[in-house]
Amino acid sequence: MRRIAVLTLFSQALAIALSGCASGGDAGGGASNLPVSGAGPFQPLEDPDNKLPIQAPFVLVAPGVNLDEPTVVPWGNLLAMWVTAKAPSGTSIQHADVLTTLTDGFGPLFPALQADQGWEAGAVSGPSIVWNGPGGTEWLLFYSGGGAIGWAVGTDPLGHVWRKAPGPALIADGAEEGNVLGPPAAVHIPGAAGESDRLRVYYVASGQLWAADAPYADVLAGGAVTWTRLDGDPSTPARDPMVAASSVPFAAGVGRAQARAGLTPAGRVRHDLYFTAPTGAATNTCGFAGSFSGDDFLVAPAPIVGVKLNVRSPAETPYQAGALLLYVQQFGANDVIAAALSP
Amino acid sequence: MRQIAAAAFALALAAASATGARANPVDAFGFGSRAVAMGGAATAASEDASANYYNPAGLVVGRELRIDLGYRYAQPLLRINRRDLGVDASRGFNVGLVAPAAIGPFRFAFGVALWLPDQRLTRVRSLPFAQPRFVYYDNRIQRLFLAANLAIQIVPKLYIGAGLVFMSRTQGTLSLQGNVAVSNPDDSSLVTSINVDLVAVRYWQAGIRWDALPYLSLGASFRQDFTLALDQQFAINGSIGNPGIQPVVPAGFFQARSISTDLFQPWQLTFGAAVRPTRHALVTFDLTYARWSEFPVAAANLTLTLDIGQFNPQVHLPPPRSYPAPGFRDIVIPRVGVEWRVLDRERVGVDARGGYSYEPSPVPDQFGESNLADSDKHTFACGVGVELKRLAPILRYPLNLDAHVAVTYLPDRVSRKVDPRDPVGDFVADGVVVQLGLMLRSKF
Numbered sequence: 001m002r003r004i005a006v007l008t009l010f011s012q013a014l015a016i017a018l019s020g021c022a023s024g025g026d027a028g029g030g031a032s033n034l035p036v037s038g039a040g041p042f043q044p045l046e047d048p049d050n051k052l053p054i055q056a057p058f059v060l061v062a063p064g065v066n067l068d069e070p071t072v073v074p075w076g077n078l079l080a081m082w083v084t085a086k087a088p089s090g091t092s093i094q095h096a097d098v099l100t101t102l103t104d105g106f107g108p109l110f111p112a113l114q115a116d117q118g119w120e121a122g123a124v125s126g127p128s129i130v131w132n133g134p135g136g137t138e139w140l141l142f143y144s145g146g147g148a149i150g151w152a153v154g155t156d157p158l159g160h161v162w163r164k165a166p167g168p169a170l171i172a173d174g175a176e177e178g179n180v181l182g183p184p185a186a187v188h189i190p191g192a193a194g195e196s197d198r199l200r201v202y203y204v205a206s207g208q209l210w211a212a213d214a215p216y217a218d219v220l221a222g223g224a225v226t227w228t229r230l231d232g233d234p235s236t237p238a239r240d241p242m243v244a245a246s247s248v249p250f251a252a253g254v255g256r257a258q259a260r261a262g263l264t265p266a267g268r269v270r271h272d273l274y275f276t277a278p279t280g281a282a283t284n285t286c287g288f289a290g291s292f293s294g295d296d297f298l299v300a301p302a303p304i305v306g307v308k309l310n311v312r313s314p315a316e317t318p319y320q321a322g323a324l325l326l327y328v329q330q331f332g333a334n335d336v337i338a339a340a341l342s343p
Numbered sequence: 344m345r346q347i348a349a350a351a352f353a354l355a356l357a358a359a360s361a362t363g364a365r366a367n368p369v370d371a372f373g374f375g376s377r378a379v380a381m382g383g384a385a386t387a388a389s390e391d392a393s394a395n396y397y398n399p400a401g402l403v404v405g406r407e408l409r410i411d412l413g414y415r416y417a418q419p420l421l422r423i424n425r426r427d428l429g430v431d432a433s434r435g436f437n438v439g440l441v442a443p444a445a446i447g448p449f450r451f452a453f454g455v456a457l458w459l460p461d462q463r464l465t466r467v468r469s470l471p472f473a474q475p476r477f478v479y480y481d482n483r484i485q486r487l488f489l490a491a492n493l494a495i496q497i498v499p500k501l502y503i504g505a506g507l508v509f510m511s512r513t514q515g516t517l518s519l520q521g522n523v524a525v526s527n528p529d530d531s532s533l534v535t536s537i538n539v540d541l542v543a544v545r546y547w548q549a550g551i552r553w554d555a556l557p558y559l560s561l562g563a564s565f566r567q568d569f570t571l572a573l574d575q576q577f578a579i580n581g582s583i584g585n586p587g588i589q590p591v592v593p594a595g596f597f598q599a600r601s602i603s604t605d606l607f608q609p610w611q612l613t614f615g616a617a618v619r620p621t622r623h624a625l626v627t628f629d630l631t632y633a634r635w636s637e638f639p640v641a642a643a644n645l646t647l648t649l650d651i652g653q654f655n656p657q658v659h660l661p662p663p664r665s666y667p668a669p670g671f672r673d674i675v676i677p678r679v680g681v682e683w684r685v686l687d688r689e690r691v692g693v694d695a696r697g698g699y700s701y702e703p704s705p706v707p708d709q710f711g712e713s714n715l716a717d718s719d720k721h722t723f724a725c726g727v728g729v730e731l732k733r734l735a736p737i738l739r740y741p742l743n744l745d746a747h748v749a750v751t752y753l754p755d756r757v758s759r760k761v762d763p764r765d766p767v768g769d770f771v772a773d774g775v776v777v778q779l780g781l782m783l784r785s786k787f
Contacts, residue, residue, distance in 0.1 A: 030430040030477065030481050031474070032426075032429030033424075034423075034428070034767075035424045035426070035767050035770050036767065037766055037767055037768025039763070039766050265424045265757070266757045266770075266771065268769070270768070270769075288764065290762075290763030290764045291763050298764055342766070343766075
């Protein structure tokens, strides 16, 4: 009898426990801070409830000015961007900051670099920033002018004041590159053990993406630099582009690029290229290519943002827990800067 | 006796009515407090309600009715690339019963164990194939666990036991029937019906124990493998066209069916030994073989079916996607535990416990599209047990109160991707899982 009483008590306690449980379950986790490599795909910034002070996905609009070729660096939630600004008064490189967070948009544009050298042919464009990280003071700004490539060295800690290096730095080789170089994509590549750091510049020439590099310290010094042309496919005797037009399955060529060479969590360098991919006479999309070796780039089989959108000039940066892609899209009468996020 | 037999019959009936299948969330954190404090090395040393999990044969070793009640909290702090993924805590009640009986010299015992989470009874989740997740802890620790066992004594000091563990799987269909108006969707007349079943499923387990010497016990247990499938359908049956006129498609049909693996448990074979070198000391060992190589693809298999009459040739549905085999490895898990009676007074006894287990990761290197994070698991456990004696006339037998802390350490595991275009890229997984628990063990 004693056991039966105990069993009865046990079963009743169990029933009470069962009826009381599962009333306070949360939504379920395990999906916070999911890692992203930055290879996309990216989703354009959304604002379904119209709560943002910007017209998402557009984060920088300058009335009467066509913006193009953004390049961006993050500092926590803050962002600093340089763009090509095409105004009736001329084409120059200008600078804008995100002072709170991306969804508040960029602040006003300020002049950053203007054409004042003969070889620049009256216009500078296609900025590409190299910075040695938050707290760093090493700033380089590569740009395009007169069909060649030049660079400037930052002389203040915030990258607001620039001193141009004697230029041009790179001119077309007159052979496989043709006679005109497009906008540059510069990236600082840490040297392997026992080797010095390099500064690599990708550039568009003859509808393909080529590269050259030089000692980083020499470039930073802002003096004379000897550039080495790089081969995109060392297994063949001829010099090959880093990204050939024929390697982009969804486009007819390769346009302006931005580059990143970052250490992966596994401790190796991965080289990323984000580039404009022309899909028609006046239509473009954004492509991606990656490589662990710095050559033999593999091109993503599909555009990384807005498959059906007419967008161009991607610039990527790690941002908060994910990756941010800035790109150019028409909004109203002007080309403006839009943003997309991954994941 | 009659009540116990009736309870056993009811459990057997429930077992027979469930569809055949097989599972177990207690694998991740163990059951009870004493066994966990000893590193989970309890196959040859569990006689209380925890024997329902570690070795059902142990249920019949004692002669007293036992009721155990406890609470356990486990907090995974699991990271990828040094960022916490926010894997949910697992917390809830451990409840167990051991009811021994005898018919003449024939001794037997029924046992029931329940792990009752206090957040959710179960979680059903099917993630995209490439989404990073800690496959070992994700869904696995969010689940109710109910085991029912029967143990008998073959001959003195030789015992066997077996039983069933019950879980549920989800299958459901959302159906829409009626007319789909193409020019104005608001004119559509569709009747919705939802049919979702939580189908009971079960797997079996069995064990044997031999008290070979007064100071040596040997045991073995087996747990069947288990796969919980998530089967969901969405179907539309109806005509397509505007109301009042001949439909463009008179009997259209669309069905999307997703079948995915919600939970997998490998079959496990464990050998254990318990040695009592002195009256006050107990040392236990377990060695488990876990057949993880049968781990299924962790992705939903989606099948689309469409019949829209003459428009069929214009629609090309993608074929079901195939995924690479996950390639998990079988593993061997050693466990060791120690219990030491540090205080043995007339009214109270105190046991100090400690344990360690090493569980190598069954997950292969993640170099492709999948991102199943995991690492080897080193679990360090300790605990204390207080035995209150001479409680008569309230309780005839001593009352035991156990507490434990266990920390599972997952060292860095680096995954290097072959393809530089991988959206997730290289990643490093690591973490710590902290577990705390209390258990009250009583005999009657």
